[in-house]
Amino acid sequence: MGGLPTSTVNGFAVHPSNPSVMYVAMRDGIFRSADAGLTWTPATNGPKNAAAVAVNPRRPTDVYAATMDGRMFLSRDGGATWDARR
Amino acid sequence: MMPRALASVLSSLLTITLSAATLTVAAAAEGSPAAAQVFDHVHALAFDADGRALWLGAHAGLFRSEDGGLTWTTVALPVTGHAPDVMAIAAHPGDVRTLYVGTHEAGVLKTADGGATWSAANAGLKGLDVHGLAIDPNAPDKLHAAVREMGAGLYRTTDGGRKWLRVDDGPAGETKVLASVNIPTGMGGIFLYAGTGEGLQRNPDCF
Numbered sequence: 001m002g003g004l005p006t007s008t009v010n011g012f013a014v015h016p017s018n019p020s021v022m023y024v025a026m027r028d029g030i031f032r033s034a035d036a037g038l039t040w041t042p043a044t045n046g047p048k049n050a051a052a053v054a055v056n057p058r059r060p061t062d063v064y065a066a067t068m069d070g071r072m073f074l075s076r077d078g079g080a081t082w083d084a085r086r
Numbered sequence: 087m088m089p090r091a092l093a094s095v096l097s098s099l100l101t102i103t104l105s106a107a108t109l110t111v112a113a114a115a116e117g118s119p120a121a122a123q124v125f126d127h128v129h130a131l132a133f134d135a136d137g138r139a140l141w142l143g144a145h146a147g148l149f150r151s152e153d154g155g156l157t158w159t160t161v162a163l164p165v166t167g168h169a170p171d172v173m174a175i176a177a178h179p180g181d182v183r184t185l186y187v188g189t190h191e192a193g194v195l196k197t198a199d200g201g202a203t204w205s206a207a208n209a210g211l212k213g214l215d216v217h218g219l220a221i222d223p224n225a226p227d228k229l230h231a232a233v234r235e236m237g238a239g240l241y242r243t244t245d246g247g248r249k250w251l252r253v254d255d256g257p258a259g260e261t262k263v264l265a266s267v268n269i270p271t272g273m274g275g276i277f278l279y280a281g282t283g284e285g286l287q288r289n290p291d292c293f
Contacts, residue, residue, distance in 0.1 A: 008285075010263065066131050069125075074154065
């Protein structure tokens with residue numbers, strides 16, 4: 001489970017049909033893996049202080065994240081880019 | 087009599103405070119996510135099987151959104167005195183009505199009607215501080231729970247929460263999130279992933 005910054009993993013979510021694709025929510029932001037957690041890529045503009053992350057099972061390119069303080073963010077491209085929900 | 091320098095500092099502070107208050111009101115008026123709902127520390131987020139309802143667990147309880155997190159409604163849980171601190175959510179992968187939540191002080195609660203009614207599902211748990219809850223995507227009556235403090239350890243049910251059995255000590259470090267991931271171990275089971283205070287860990291779920 002390399003490639004993540006050494007800190008607490010707050011949230012975790014998996015692609016429903018391709019479980020090698022997974023996301024973690026951390027203080028440093030959202031990270032994505034396409035190899036079941038061997039290597040990780042940080043989302044470029046994802047939220048910091050991420051508490052939790054969830055993948056829409058019917059539209060897995062839609063990934064949602066919540067920050068510790070309850071702000072919601074949505075990525076429509078499988079975690080590459082993020083926007084605040086408002 | 088207040089020294090002039092101090093008065094000046096206090097005046098500046100007052101101005102800053104007032105500005106911050108004005109900003110907060112403006113943000114609320116625009117429906118800012120930050121001001122829309124007070125969760126008081128988010129712990130968990132999960133979709134139902136249809137991708138319609140988004141569930142959020144927080145210190146302030148359990149919340150449900152039907153519009154992808156724009157607006158939220160509080161979901162009442164049968165815990166006396168206060169809303170329980172919802173640490174984990176496990177949504178049934180095929181039945182939108184069935185959901186489990188793990189709480190900081192009341193163990194596991196289960197609904198089979200989309201959140202209208204709940205029952206405790208704690209038989210066999212030696213403690214009620216549940217920080218992780220994972221539902222098996224292939225066999226949804228099989229769940230794992232990570233319990234902290236009293237009775238700490240990893241527990242498993244194979245009958246939808248009617249009875250739990252302690253499996254082992256569970257992941258090292260404080261478990262923050264637990265998930266059953268549909269990746270075969272080659273030993274007849276799948277992997278259990280845990281997000282912890284010591285990073286992401288995984289173990290076969292068959293021990």
